[in-house]
Amino acid sequence: MDFEGKIDARALAGVSETALLTLNGRAYQARHRQAILDDPMAIRVVDAIDFDFAKFGRRRGQEMALRSLAFDGATTRYLAQHPEATVVALAEGLQTSFWRLDATVPDPRFRWFTVDLEPIIELRRRLLPESPRITTLAQSVLDHSWMDAVDDTEGVFITAEGLLMYLQPAEAMGLISACAQRFPGAQMIFDLPPVLVKKFAPKGVRSSARYRVPPMPFSLSAAQLADLVHTVPGVTAVHDLPMPRGRGVFFEKVFPAFWRWKPVRNYRGAYTLLEFG
Structure with missing residues (x-):
């Protein structure tokens, strides 16, 4: 797909603008001569957008690529058992996960279902290739009517990458609960920031003099997440x-070891996979 000119993305604001932040980080890492993430579509998309990415400062670290690797790994494991499943990408932003998985999953037959707000969906339509296996729906993920449009006959895998932390606690828990009850047998993956972020950065984390990441009012500790199996009907495993x-050295050895270290388990962030029964 050839891009003619630049596509203006400057109208995105608030949480939707974080789609550009994470896209830029993944593209930056994918260009690295020792790239840990193979994401040529992210590079092509970021090069096609008219936007002042410098406003985000130096938030181009490996964390964004590592998160994508964690989500890709969990999705791939589910698809190995359910090759024709529907992957539901909630508030997907400008993620390019479909094309990474399409290039790596043997004999890809999975279907993709994107739910996001109209400005993001319009950008995706203009920036990304079409596929008969991709369906998009322009609406808030908090309008649970999207669930009725999902084909769950061959299994469902739900991703909420960079989403739940920006919701109010009741909204986030309501979404998890609704997914658990509506899609028995499915799995859901999401990420959360450290629980201290909402306490020490109630107005959001500043990444540069010109940009502040929106507030993140929702987070749970590892212990609270583990307890979802007892508190949310339909959740059978966490x-x-x-x-x-x-x-x-830091990202290869120190950070993964820190992540596993039990004394900090309830204070670090989380990549959480839920099973629904």
């Missing part, structure tokens, strides 16, 4: 996923 290994 898995605390490991941090993938990155590039360099």
